[in-house]
Amino acid sequence: xxxxxxxxxxxxxxxxxxxxxxxxxxxxxxxxxxxxxxxxxxxxxxxxxxxxxxxxxxxxxxxxxxxxxxxxxxxxxxxxxxxxxxxxxxxxxxxxxxxxxxxxxxxxxxxxxxxxxxxxxxxxxxxxxxxxxxxxxxxxxxxxxxxxxxxxxxxxxxxxxxxxxxxxxxxxxxxxxxxxxxxxxxxxxxxxxxxxxxxxxxxxxxxxxxxxxxxxxxxxxxxxxxxxxxxxxxxxxxxxxxxxxxxxxxxxxxxxxxxxxxxxxxxxxxxxxxxxxxxxxxxxxxxxxxxxxxxxxxxxxxxxxxxxxxxxxxxxxxxxxxxxxxxxxxxxxxxxxxxxxxxxxxxxxxxxxxxxxxxxxxxxxxxxxxxxxxxxxxxxxxxxxxxxxxxxxxxxxxxxxxxxx
Amino acid sequence: xxxxxxxxxxxxxxxxxxxxxxxxxxxxxxxxxxxxxxxxxxxxxxxxxxxxxxxxxxxxxxxxxxxxxxxxxxxxxxxxxxxxxxxxxxxxxxxxxxxxxxxxxxxxxxxxxxxxxxxxxxxxxxxxxxxxxxxxxxxxxxxxxxxxxxxxxxxxxxxxxxxxxxxxxxxxxxxxxxxxxxxxxxxxxxxxxxxxxxxxxxxxxxxxxxxxxxxxxxxxxxxxxxxxxxxxxxxxxxxxxxxxxxxxxxxxxxxxxxxxxxxxxxxxxxxxxxxxxxxxxxxxxxxxxxxxxxxxxxxxxxxxxxxxxxxxxxxxxxxxxxxxxxxxxxxxxxxxxxxxxxxxxxxxxxxxxxxxxxxxxxxxxxxxxxxxxxxxxxxxxxxxxxxxxxxxxxxxxxxxxxxxx
Numbered sequence: 001x002x003x004x005x006x007x008x009x010x011x012x013x014x015x016x017x018x019x020x021x022x023x024x025x026x027x028x029x030x031x032x033x034x035x036x037x038x039x040x041x042x043x044x045x046x047x048x049x050x051x052x053x054x055x056x057x058x059x060x061x062x063x064x065x066x067x068x069x070x071x072x073x074x075x076x077x078x079x080x081x082x083x084x085x086x087x088x089x090x091x092x093x094x095x096x097x098x099x100x101x102x103x104x105x106x107x108x109x110x111x112x113x114x115x116x117x118x119x120x121x122x123x124x125x126x127x128x129x130x131x132x133x134x135x136x137x138x139x140x141x142x143x144x145x146x147x148x149x150x151x152x153x154x155x156x157x158x159x160x161x162x163x164x165x166x167x168x169x170x171x172x173x174x175x176x177x178x179x180x181x182x183x184x185x186x187x188x189x190x191x192x193x194x195x196x197x198x199x200x201x202x203x204x205x206x207x208x209x210x211x212x213x214x215x216x217x218x219x220x221x222x223x224x225x226x227x228x229x230x231x232x233x234x235x236x237x238x239x240x241x242x243x244x245x246x247x248x249x250x251x252x253x254x255x256x257x258x259x260x261x262x263x264x265x266x267x268x269x270x271x272x273x274x275x276x277x278x279x280x281x282x283x284x285x286x287x288x289x290x291x292x293x294x295x296x297x298x299x300x301x302x303x304x305x306x307x308x309x310x311x312x313x314x315x316x317x318x319x320x321x322x323x324x325x326x327x328x329x330x331x332x333x334x335x336x337x338x339x340x341x342x343x344x345x346x347x348x349x350x351x352x353x354x355x356x357x358x359x360x361x362x363x364x365x366x367x368x369x370x371x372x373x374x375x376x377x378x379x380x381x382x383x384x385x386x387x388x389x390x391x392x393x394x395x396x397x398x399x400x401x402x403x404x405x
Numbered sequence: 406x407x408x409x410x411x412x413x414x415x416x417x418x419x420x421x422x423x424x425x426x427x428x429x430x431x432x433x434x435x436x437x438x439x440x441x442x443x444x445x446x447x448x449x450x451x452x453x454x455x456x457x458x459x460x461x462x463x464x465x466x467x468x469x470x471x472x473x474x475x476x477x478x479x480x481x482x483x484x485x486x487x488x489x490x491x492x493x494x495x496x497x498x499x500x501x502x503x504x505x506x507x508x509x510x511x512x513x514x515x516x517x518x519x520x521x522x523x524x525x526x527x528x529x530x531x532x533x534x535x536x537x538x539x540x541x542x543x544x545x546x547x548x549x550x551x552x553x554x555x556x557x558x559x560x561x562x563x564x565x566x567x568x569x570x571x572x573x574x575x576x577x578x579x580x581x582x583x584x585x586x587x588x589x590x591x592x593x594x595x596x597x598x599x600x601x602x603x604x605x606x607x608x609x610x611x612x613x614x615x616x617x618x619x620x621x622x623x624x625x626x627x628x629x630x631x632x633x634x635x636x637x638x639x640x641x642x643x644x645x646x647x648x649x650x651x652x653x654x655x656x657x658x659x660x661x662x663x664x665x666x667x668x669x670x671x672x673x674x675x676x677x678x679x680x681x682x683x684x685x686x687x688x689x690x691x692x693x694x695x696x697x698x699x700x701x702x703x704x705x706x707x708x709x710x711x712x713x714x715x716x717x718x719x720x721x722x723x724x725x726x727x728x729x730x731x732x733x734x735x736x737x738x739x740x741x742x743x744x745x746x747x748x749x750x751x752x753x754x755x756x757x758x759x760x761x762x763x764x765x766x767x768x769x770x771x772x773x774x775x776x777x778x779x780x781x782x783x784x785x786x787x788x789x790x791x792x793x794x795x796x797x798x799x800x801x802x803x804x805x806x807x808x809x810x
Contacts, residue, residue, distance in 0.1 A: 018690075019548050019690050020548075022689070022690065023548060023549060023550055023689065023690065026549075026550055027547070027548060030547050030727070124545075130691045130692065130694060131694060132541055132545030132546065132694075135541075135544060135545045136537055136540075136541065136545070139540060139544060139716065140529075140537030140540045140541070140712055141537065141708070141712065142432070142435045142711075142712045142715040142716070143424050143425075143428060143432060143707070143708045143709075143710075143711030143712045143714075143715060144428060144431075144708055145428055145431055266678075268676075268697055270676070271673075271675070271676040273671075276693075283535075283708060284427070284428065285423075285424050285427065285428065285704040285705070285707065285708040286535045286698065286699070286704070286705050286708040286709075287535065287698070287699045287702070287704065287705050288681075288698060288699065289535060289536060289537075289696070289697060289698035289699075290695075290696075290697035290698065291694075291695075291696055291697075292673055292694060292695040292696075292697065293691065293692070293693060293694035293695065294691070294692045294693065294694075297692070299690040299691070299692065300690070300691050300692050302548070302690065303546070303548045303549055303688060303690040303691040304548075304691075305548075306547075306548030307544075307545055307546065307547045307548045309548075310547040310548060311544065311547070314725075320719075322435070
């Protein structure tokens with residue numbers, strides 16, 4: 001019997017209990033032993049719920065019970081999650097978590113404790129919900145150098161952008177609807193400003209580089225400035241707008257960014273719609289691959305957490321996770337990264353084109369019939385620094401979007 | 406040092422050598438030891454190629470060398486691959502293979518030998534080339550009951566159908582072009598008749614059910630009868646046509662099929678174009694997920710083979726692969742499986758609708774302007790048996806396509 005304790009009986013925690021109850025027979029068959037939930041930690045009581053008999057209010061009961069071999073942390077937030085996870089690992093218990101904030105901040109340290117103790121710290125559910133991207137990077141795509149990883153890592157904003165694209169709705173409208181449907185929080189900042197996607201790409205960046213990438217260092221721009229006019233231009237160009245979180249390796253350098261991008265129809269991420277998430281990976285021998293699925297939700301997230309539990313139960317005394325060092329990797333300054341830019345500007349295209357081309361080089365003009373007194377143009381490939389210097393000379397610029405090739 | 410031998414220096418074999426040479430440092434880091442190619446088996450000589458010094462012509466050298474811990478079988482075909490793989494496993498050497506014919510036919514037996522010897526028989530590259538679907542089923546989606554797995558598993562036919570859809574080309578035209586580009590063999594039967602996809606879905610079906618699924622038992626229909634007229638109807642309905650290989654579990658039953666399907670725009674497989682492959686998975690708690698990537702090609706396939714080598718090198722004395730029993734699973738007869746059907750029929754829609762509806766129930770008529778003297782209709786959900794019985798009464802039926810919901 002493998003005894004586990006679940007810290008937190010919220011959405012994901014109750015999902016973990018439900019998944020183990022529903023698929024227990026199959027799970028035990030895969031582990032080759034019985035996975036048994038001995039404790040559930042929560043400050044609350046749940047009278048009438050069968051979980052009540054396993055409920056404890058004091059973490060000491062769990063950490064001091066030598067029978068507990070795996071701890072599932074699904075409380076969220078940094079504290080007390082960090083203290084509980086660290087103490088569990090130091091006590092020789094493997095930990096599975098869905099907590100992206102914890103992993104982004106303390107992943108390197110917690111992984112190194114797990115390695116030292118020859119146990120495991122796994123966090124599949126912290127990025128992309130049910131999408132098995134972390135295990136793919138750790139155990140599947142092991143013959144490659146991962147050169148790029150680009151994801152749609154936030155379901156709330158993808159739902160909103162999908163609505164704006166297909167229904168021509170404006171930002172405020174879709175935010176209100178997303179809030180009514182429960183897809184967006186009353187305070188939607190973490191989603192719409194890109195902070196959630198930023199923590200997730202920080203974790204993926206650390207994994208592919210092997211070094212610590214601090215989320216605070218990643219240039220992050222949300223979707224709050226995306227308008228229905230932007231979507232009209234996107235459509236006119238046969239593209240869509242997605243909030244991408246991306247990390248690219250170039251020799252010793254890494255550049256990471258979270259921002260809304262224009263995406264061409266041929267890109268595998270183009271048709272990832274609604275609350276779905278997807279992660280595009282480019283390996284130097286594998287080429288292009290993509291992983292798609294539910295980025296959030298009680299059961300998909302719990303499915304990923306329980307898959308970690310299965311892995312840990314099969315490797316009780318063997319560390320299987322790739323480490324990343326606590327040493328920080330230097331991110332390439334955004335000013336020096338190159339791409340094409342789409343720019344909306346007030347005025348008349350014919351009159352302004354010569355001046356624009358004198359600064360930006362050859363441009364492609366884009367017009368949307370319904371939008372008078374403005375036009376769009378696409379630049380050639382240039383650095384963000386060059387773009388900014390040139391753009392400063394045109395006060396009529398209304399909005400800029402980066403283009404993903 | 407982990408010594409390996411590569412059986413076969415063809416496309417995939419030379420890819421394996423190239424991947425290990427290119428990414429050796431990273432691979433060794435992941436294994437925690439040096440992976441060293443000691444032998445390459447081939448009947449031919451390769452004078453001038455650095456591989457020549459590792460070349461052996463006699464399998465006995467490999468199987469009798471106690472230093473060889475992992476054998477990579479990339480020769481293809483049943484014999485002598487089967488004999489070599491079985492003897493390697495019996496000699497205590499783990500095996501990684503890309504050979505779908507071998508795995509579909511002898512997978513259960515080879516897996517059971519590996520389990521008995523506490524070594525591994527892995528075959529990631531046998532399905533979906535570089536797409537890590539087998540490891541995902543084995544190690545990632547372990548908290549779920551997999552209820553459905555549906556894939557675009559053959560790049561040649563997907564390339565052809567994509568061309569037919571986007572360019573309105575006819576079957577013979579695109580086949581000729583695919584042959585000229587080297588995407589299709591001179592004898593294209595294995596691809597266009599669905600035999601290749603059938604072996605791959607047989608492997609996936611065995612994995613998700615845990616029992617032997619014989620590819621001979623799977624209803625298989627290729628793309629040779631798909632015409633540009635079919636594509637015109639598909640477009641008129643907002644759908645496309647894809648060769649799907651699908652396996653669905655229903656309690657103790659499994660139904661598996663390979664056939665061209667009409668696919669709606671919302672389906673994640675809709676936008677999988679060109680030579681790319683993708684596998685859609687539905688788990689009872691995970692929900693929908695999809696894995697996308699290169700289904701063939703020297704380096705993507707080699708990437709998957711070498712990832713198996715890495716896994717085996719990390720688990721030299723630990724069996725990690727889910728078994729499937731050699732006992733056969735009974736497939737649900739195709740006549741009893743239910744779906745909607747799209748039918749093209751000669752004649753006048755208005756005149757024929759009452760008679761059609763008296764047999765098929767309510768139908769939706771589809772017309773394509775350029776196609777006179779015929780029309781299409783979509784039935785409600787019915788079994789294949791019901792459909793066939795009703796269709797027998799209408800000699801004017803030109804073609805039938807199944808609809809994937």
